[in-house]
Amino acid sequence: MRTTRRSLAAEQNRTAYLFLLPWLIGFFMLTAGPMLGSLYLSLTEYKLLTPPTWIGLDNYIRIFTDDSTFTGSLWLTFKYVFISVPLRLVFALLVAMALNRGIRALGIYRTVYYVPSLLGGSVAIAIVWRQIFAGDGVVNDFLGWFGITAPSWISHPDYIIYTIITLSVWQFGSAMVIFLAGLKQIPADLYEASQIDGAGKLRQFFRITLPMLSPVIFFNLIMSIINSFQAFTPAFVIGDGRGGPLDATMFYTLYLYLKGFSFFDMGYAAALAWIMLIIIGLFTAIVFATSRYWVFYGDEKGGK
């Protein structure tokens, strides 16, 4: 009896691994392998077209002690993440709540608002964005009606980052769709009950909607942080592709790309990539660590 059960379990395991095999192969060949490769390269001087030579931690030392572009690009990326992520999430939540009022043709609205997320990462949209915010673009034409002479949003180093942030916020669609699904999960009787008890809309939002939605917020937050740290296309296309004007579009990923593929310093670029991995990992870990104080799962016993 016992033996048959064990062999059955082994059989099931084998089947499971068989089904997992494509993923495992992909993981080891396409993810783990190259990652180890890049870890090795980050410890070498690798001029892209000549064989790498081992230099130990030199790349990392140079990055932290003697590279003002690194610090500049890191701050710029932080600024981008810390402004664009909250804005996008708030915006997504507001639109999701507006759409959740049982309006007609919800499907159409949902699609319309989701479309930017599908297009947002693309080069074409970044080019359109360039045109819209150019010195003689649509936005400035519009402001001109009110007698405002606005600067060229994409060519002044002080403003271009905000153009890129706007583009990022505009891609609120995927977060919105997830919020919308989350909102639909909240039982209507909670609202009814609280209404009978005399709770206002604001109170309902903070006491029911937000807590019930917290797992979804958690998910959206993590995904947004990870994606935003890796933003590349908007900076590459809206800027001049070299971080200009004045390094105002020198996002971390763009700097990494330039170092590796334009400046023939792939070892250095690999080291930059590992630093980014650690930074993103750190932020993800922080969000996870704090999550038990603010994420509420309906199925947890007791709750906090």
Add this chain to the structure above:
Amino acid sequence: MKRKSTLTTALLALMLVLAACSGGTSSGGSGTSDNTNGNAGDNGDAGSGEQVELRVMWWGDQKRADRTNEVLQLFQEKYPNIKVMGEFAPGSGYFDKLNTQLASGTAPDVFFLGGNVVDYATKDVLLPLDPYVGEQLDLSDMDQAMIDYGTLGGELLHISAGANARGILINKTLFEEAGLPVPEDGWNWDDYARISQEVSEQLDGVYGTYDFTYEGMDIYLKQNGAKLYNLEDGTLGFEEADVLPWFQYWKSTAESGGVVPPELAVSNPPDDTSKSLVITGGVAMNLIPSNQLAAFQNLTEDELTLVQLPRGPKGTGVVFESSQGLSAYAETEHPEEAALLISFFINDPEAAKVLGNDRGVPVTSANRELLGEDADPVDEIVYDYTSRVSDAAKDEPFDVSYNPPGFAEFDKLARTTVQEIGFGRKSVEQAVSDFYSGTTQIFQSNQ
């Protein structure tokens, strides 16, 4: 359970993206390490009629692509056993693409390089063409100066595909509107600053000149007896004090109002023919390579012409030089056919007719004569200009400019420096000091 899967998904997404960034490198390591010189002795199959496929890559706009593809078509008609695949990219992304392909061992058999040829020559990725000269590669009619230009470290690595001379583009129509005399050869930099200011004052919304602190830096250095890069001894050819006056000159010219403001120069870059203010009549003068005059003239009604650069202590500092050229990949499987294609590109009269002066004046005298026969008015201006430059060079000879190693990074640094001054982020002295120490550093790490 749910939390865990979210974490896994998130981490995986992250890993995948980072892995994608570095994937090219690990495969590149093995691709470039082993054989960089395995081709010279491997000449078995030329002319045997065996079907061979070549890839060619260049940068530029659609018009250049059409012309180049037509030439490749002519080549295939002449050599039916060779099939040629053309690839092109806009100038801004071209070298990143080429670098990636070189690193992964998938570079095209023949590709174009510009002044940055030194960067590739020192990395052993270019095929020495000496064994093919006189065989597949006919250089009998090519100017010796151009052959010397492509000979780096004693090996022929680069065949110029066109020559040009930089000059000051003048919008004659704007000068007439402003009621100012059109500048002539023999002027100096004080004249240039004064005239720029006058144009800006006379015409509303028109500036005298673009800021070419960076683009004209090597010319300025040569006018003052220094140079950007010393190819022979592989050293930097200038001191900080050599360039400081040049940056100061542009700063004061900009303060007088004669220069396109930095913001406008960012949104309408001078080297982008589709956006340049030269096209829209927003600027009256700029430094351009002579082969670009036709591209600009095609897009504007205004009458354009070329004038020699303002003179410095040692002259104009301008020589007739290679604008760009062809190199073969060191690891190409078909070196002989690659040499054949390069030879066709510079010698074939039909090809010369199709290509015109798009990449500069032809490098063989036969083709120069051929194009001279049916030159249009713009070509006439260019020919007239380049012959004036050649004449001037007889009395005041200058060395040809090579870009220093690490050119892409130097380019970025120099442009940023100009913007730092333009947007008022740094004083000229501070910016130039940072620029010089940055240049030294780039140069050392790319030796």
